[in-house]
Amino acid sequence: MLELQDIHVGYGRTTVVHGATIEVPTNGVAAVMGHNGAGKTTLLRAAVGLLKPSSGRIVFDGEDITRLKPHERVRRGLAYVPQGQQCFPQLTAEENLRLVAETKGGKPVGEALELFPALRPVLSRRAGLLSGGQRQQLAIARAMLTGPRLLILDEPTEGIQPSVVTEIENTVQDLAATGLAVLLVEQHIGFALATAGRYYVLAAGHVTASGHGGAEAIDSVRTAMTI
Numbered sequence: 001m002l003e004l005q006d007i008h009v010g011y012g013r014t015t016v017v018h019g020a021t022i023e024v025p026t027n028g029v030a031a032v033m034g035h036n037g038a039g040k041t042t043l044l045r046a047a048v049g050l051l052k053p054s055s056g057r058i059v060f061d062g063e064d065i066t067r068l069k070p071h072e073r074v075r076r077g078l079a080y081v082p083q084g085q086q087c088f089p090q091l092t093a094e095e096n097l098r099l100v101a102e103t104k105g106g107k108p109v110g111e112a113l114e115l116f117p118a119l120r121p122v123l124s125r126r127a128g129l130l131s132g133g134q135r136q137q138l139a140i141a142r143a144m145l146t147g148p149r150l151l152i153l154d155e156p157t158e159g160i161q162p163s164v165v166t167e168i169e170n171t172v173q174d175l176a177a178t179g180l181a182v183l184l185v186e187q188h189i190g191f192a193l194a195t196a197g198r199y200y201v202l203a204a205g206h207v208t209a210s211g212h213g214g215a216e217a218i219d220s221v222r223t224a225m226t227i
């Protein structure tokens with residue numbers, strides 16, 4: 001469904017990702033793991049059009065989208081949830097959702113609440129006052145209102161209280177179980193491999209290991225991450 005082919009991308013003259021090739025299958029989940037600074041976020045930014053690769057191709061459903069602008073990629077069915085539970089903190093949870101729901105092609109707020117019933121009781125609360133877990137759910141709910149076919153998540157469990165991490169993990173797994181394709185950047189190896197059919201390890205901007213997900217891949221990933 002999404003193919004990142006030999007992507008080189010970085011900032012100014014500095015190349016951060018050196019020829020990464022990653023594939024997210026239709027209805028499948030791919031996880032990208034790697035240490036801080038490995039280039040995971042940079043690669044996601046290239047996938048959604050926020051950074052321009054210096055070389056390589058991005059193909060979505062057979063179409064070369066390398067030169068498309070971010071909003072054109074959203075229209076084709078890509079949604080991106082950046083790191084850090086990003087919401088408008090001064091707006092209520094409902095207003096955060098309405099910002100997307102009331103744009104052209106947006107889904108009604110009610111659809112997000114069906115997926116995330118835990119947001120119902122906090123709809124009138126300012127997003128900045130929600131817990132990290134609630135804000136993450138809100139950020140994912142907002143992305144879902146664009147009606148994506150591929151959800152790109154950058155470290156959805158980062159900065160979340162340990163007691164709520166499982167809730168976020170379940171949310172991501174439930175979405176994946178509906179057939180939504182997911183590209184997941186994640187530091188929690190256990191969660192990433194339990195969720196993903198395919199994994200990639202990125203180290204210093206290179207894909208150094210890849211394979212099928214599942215608990216049996218844990219040792220290979222751990223080894224790849226210690227190199």
Ligand SMILES: Nc1ncnc2c1ncn2[C@@H]1O[C@H](COP(=O)(O)OP(=O)(O)OP(=O)(O)O)[C@@H](O)[C@H]1O
Binds near residue numbers: 036
């Ligand atoms: N806006 C920027 N301008 C210049 N360099 C940047 C910028 N953002 C990130 N970098 C650099 O690019 C490299 C990769 O960063 P990136 O955020 O992609 O890594 P990451 O694997 O996502 O790490 P983390 O898990 O900490 O988010 C790092 O050396 C970082 O300092």
